[in-house]
Amino acid sequence: MSSPISTSDTFYNHFRRHGISRRTFLNFCGVSAATLGLAPTMAGRIAHALETKPRTPVIWLHGLECTCCSESFIRSAHPLATDVILSMISLDYDDLIMASAGHQAEAILDDIRTRYRGQYILAVEGNAPFGQDGMSCFIAGRPFHEQLKEMAADCSAVVAWGSCASWGCVQAARPNPTQATPVDEIIRDKPVIKVPGCPPIAEVMTGILTYMLTFDRLPELDRQGRPKMFYGQRIHDKCYRRPHFDAGQFVERFDDEGARKGYCLYKVGCKGPTTYNACSTVRWNNGVSFPIQSGHGCIGCSEKGFWDKEGFYQHVTDTHVFGVEANADKVGLAAVGGVGAAIGAHAAYSAYRRGKQSVDQSAGAGEQTTAKATETESQD
Amino acid sequence: MQPSLPTTRQTAVYVYQAPLRAWHWINAAAITVLAITGWFIANPPPSLSGEASAHFQMGYIRFFHFAAAYVFAVGFLFRLYWAFVGNRYARQLFTLPFWRRSFWAELLHELRWYAFQEREPRKYVGHNPLAHLFMVVIITVGGLVMIFTGFALYSEQTGLGSWQDRLFGWVIPLVGQSQDVRMWHHWGMWVLVVFVMLHVYTAVREDVMSRQSLISTMISGWRMFKDDRP
Ligand code: HEM
Ligand code: HEM
Ligand code: SF4
Ligand code: SF4
Numbered sequence: 257m258s259s260p261i262s263t264s265d266t267f268y269n270h271f272r273r274h275g276i277s278r279r280t281f282l283n284f285c286g287v288s289a290a291t292l293g294l295a296p297t298m299a300g301r302i303a304h305a306l307e308t309k310p311r312t313p314v315i316w317l318h319g320l321e322c323t324c325c326s327e328s329f330i331r332s333a334h335p336l337a338t339d340v341i342l343s344m345i346s347l348d349y350d351d352l353i354m355a356s357a358g359h360q361a362e363a364i365l366d367d368i369r370t371r372y373r374g375q376y377i378l379a380v381e382g383n384a385p386f387g388q389d390g391m392s393c394f395i396a397g398r399p400f401h402e403q404l405k406e407m408a409a410d411c412s413a414v415v416a417w418g419s420c421a422s423w424g425c426v427q428a429a430r431p432n433p434t435q436a437t438p439v440d441e442i443i444r445d446k447p448v449i450k451v452p453g454c455p456p457i458a459e460v461m462t463g464i465l466t467y468m469l470t471f472d473r474l475p476e477l478d479r480q481g482r483p484k485m486f487y488g489q490r491i492h493d494k495c496y497r498r499p500h501f502d503a504g505q506f507v508e509r510f511d512d513e514g515a516r517k518g519y520c521l522y523k524v525g526c527k528g529p530t531t532y533n534a535c536s537t538v539r540w541n542n543g544v545s546f547p548i549q550s551g552h553g554c555i556g557c558s559e560k561g562f563w564d565k566e567g568f569y570q571h572v573t574d575t576h577v578f579g580v581e582a583n584a585d586k587v588g589l590a591a592v593g594g595v596g597a598a599i600g601a602h603a604a605y606s607a608y609r610r611g612k613q614s615v616d617q618s619a620g621a622g623e624q625t626t627a628k629a630t631e632t633e634s635q636d
Numbered sequence: 637m638q639p640s641l642p643t644t645r646q647t648a649v650y651v652y653q654a655p656l657r658a659w660h661w662i663n664a665a666a667i668t669v670l671a672i673t674g675w676f677i678a679n680p681p682p683s684l685s686g687e688a689s690a691h692f693q694m695g696y697i698r699f700f701h702f703a704a705a706y707v708f709a710v711g712f713l714f715r716l717y718w719a720f721v722g723n724r725y726a727r728q729l730f731t732l733p734f735w736r737r738s739f740w741a742e743l744l745h746e747l748r749w750y751a752f753q754e755r756e757p758r759k760y761v762g763h764n765p766l767a768h769l770f771m772v773v774i775i776t777v778g779g780l781v782m783i784f785t786g787f788a789l790y791s792e793q794t795g796l797g798s799w800q801d802r803l804f805g806w807v808i809p810l811v812g813q814s815q816d817v818r819m820w821h822h823w824g825m826w827v828l829v830v831f832v833m834l835h836v837y838t839a840v841r842e843d844v845m846s847r848q849s850l851i852s853t854m855i856s857g858w859r860m861f862k863d864d865r866p
Pocket of ligand 2: 656660663664665667668725726728729762763764767771775832835836839840850851852853854
């Protein structure tokens with residue numbers, strides 16, 4: 257179904273062939289510039305790049321995952337953006353939405369890998385399980401990790417979609433029986449751009465691809481490999497309920513007055529203060545809402561290990577060390593109680609001994625030596 | 637060996653210089669404020685009603701936490717500096733005679749004294765070995781952990797590229813993620829609280845029961861010995 261891609265083909269030509277008007281195209285460039293937080297004048301640069309640059313293919317692989325990233329992606333807020341982006345990628349290779357199947361589909365992979373060596377972008381949804389000697393998650397008769405390594409060897413960069421590819425997500429939950437392994441732990445010789453979230457926001461996904469394709473460069477990443485433009489701040493930093501947090505107005509229970517008034521969800525376990533994502537600015541479903549806006553705390557779905565914290569509804573979550581799971585406040589309060597009681601008992605006994613000693617001293621012969629005293633002591 | 641009437645002669649040694657004593661009390665105050673405000677950051681007081689603009693409760697709690705945090709951190713740096721320029725007792729907080737066998741023997745003796753197995757404690761001009769060990773582990777190591785995790789959390793609000801982020805931001809991925817940093821910071825509070833309880837208790841108890849002064853030493857700097865035996 258995909259027309260054979262010639263190396264000289266530009267994105268713009270490609271769009272036109274797929275029935276996208278120039279007006280739609282320019283509109284898309286403007287929206288992209290805005291989503292990426294670029295100056296309006298950058299829309300022109302994006303348009304120019306897409307008109308002149310040869311089209312870079314994007315390959316989209318699916319490993320161990322639930323496909324929520326794809327589902328999110330194809331619902332990008334701006335329908336034009338979806339059209340444009342989909343025509344950028346879908347026709348090459350994507351298990352979910354490509355028309356071809358079987359050997360025909362696998363042939364596309366080989367074709368792109370050889371003709372665009374070192375140029376194509378490898379987008380990965382899901383991760384690779386290494387349990388059962390790595391003999392799981394089969395695609396075209398081979399385990400997924402083989403396909404992943406093979407395609408990564410010749411790509412320019414890897415985009416790890418979602419929390420699965422970035423951190424492992426629920427299929428890697430303790431004790432991770434399938435040994436689900438995130439992409440950056442498998443591919444070490446190529447830049448891996450993590451776009452975490454379960455799923456990531458559609459505009460974030462399209463925004464990052466547009467940036468990479470038009471500017472031919474990687475977005476600026478933070479220490480954990482996430483694009484700063486979307487993951488540079490916490491949900492809490494831009495949350496519209498933040499004034500209630502600062503004021504000290506909290507939802508104590510989901511059915512209380514505070515919940516109805518839209519107070520801060522911190523006390524019912526909101527992880528906004530520890531979660532880096534764009535939900536509180538970009539929001540979901542065409543910017544309609546996001547979890548906190550509909551009254552539920554953030555569960556931290558874009559953070560490493562969020563699935564193992566055992567506490568979507570409490571602020572002080574459990575800590576796991578050396579196979580032990582413990583809650584800081586429960587242990588802490590018990591320790592303070594225990595130590596307090598021990599101090600009391602120790603003080604009482606110290607006073608008793610001191611009293612006894614001074615009685616002994618005044619009654620006994622003054623000749624008592626330290627050595628003798630110690631002997632008497634141990635006989636008590 | 638000893639005459640039955642106790643001799644009343646007391647020897648005194650100048651141990652803790654004024655800057656060290658000032659640091660001790662400022663640091664104690666800072667930790668107290670940090671633990672109380674820290675507890676309320678994790679477990680905020682009951683929700684307030686009315687307009688959000690009429691209150692700034694969490695804002696103040698957090699402000700006092702951060703203000704005390706700066707006092708604590710700057711104090712720590714000052715104390716480190718004082719270890720270099722102060723007298724030999726000023727160095728104890730940052731040095732543990734780990735390889736000195738007598739240290740461990742004396743530590744055991746001190747433990748036995750607390751377990752009522754010794755009739756009297758030994759005398760120390762500086763810290764006794766048990767106090768010494770606890771202070772190095774909990775105040776020096778623990779204090780550093782609180783400063784590193786605390787400033788890593790602080791960097792989240794000052795933002796990427798701030799000095800807090802450049803100096804301490806690496807702590808977050810090292811520990812896992814932001815929530816893990818918060819929880820380790822939170823555990824640290826409990827460790828410090830338990831230390832303070834034991835520290836204050838032993839300071840008072842030893843002041844009464846041991847052969848030397850303690851609390852007044854941290855106030856005046858002079859260590860008084862209650863007898864002249866070794
Ligand atoms: C002895 C020292 C300290 C104690 C006992 C202490 C205690 C605490 C506790 C219990 C929390 C609540 C954690 C939670 O959410 O569960 C907290 C939060 C915090 N602490 Fe500390 N802390 C100390 C030192 C510091 C230092 C040196 C800093 C550095 C600036 C710092 C910065 C913070 C920050 C930024 C938060 C998070 C506040 C927020 O985002 O609302 N702390 N602290
Ligand atoms: C938050 C509370 C406190 C903390 C964190 C704390 C911490 C410390 C530290 C780190 C030292 C060692 C000083 C050095 O070598 O520079 C010390 C010594 C001392 N502190 Fe505290 N302190 C606290 C509260 C108190 C209180 C309330 C008292 C009095 C009842 C007290 C009495 C002493 C005494 C007597 C010493 C000297 C111990 C010795 O001579 O071996 N402290 N404290
Ligand atoms: S609802 Fe969550 S993200 Fe929003 S202010 Fe409260 S704690 Fe922060
Ligand atoms: S608000 Fe939090 S849990 Fe919800 S989608 Fe955003 S990052 Fe994930």
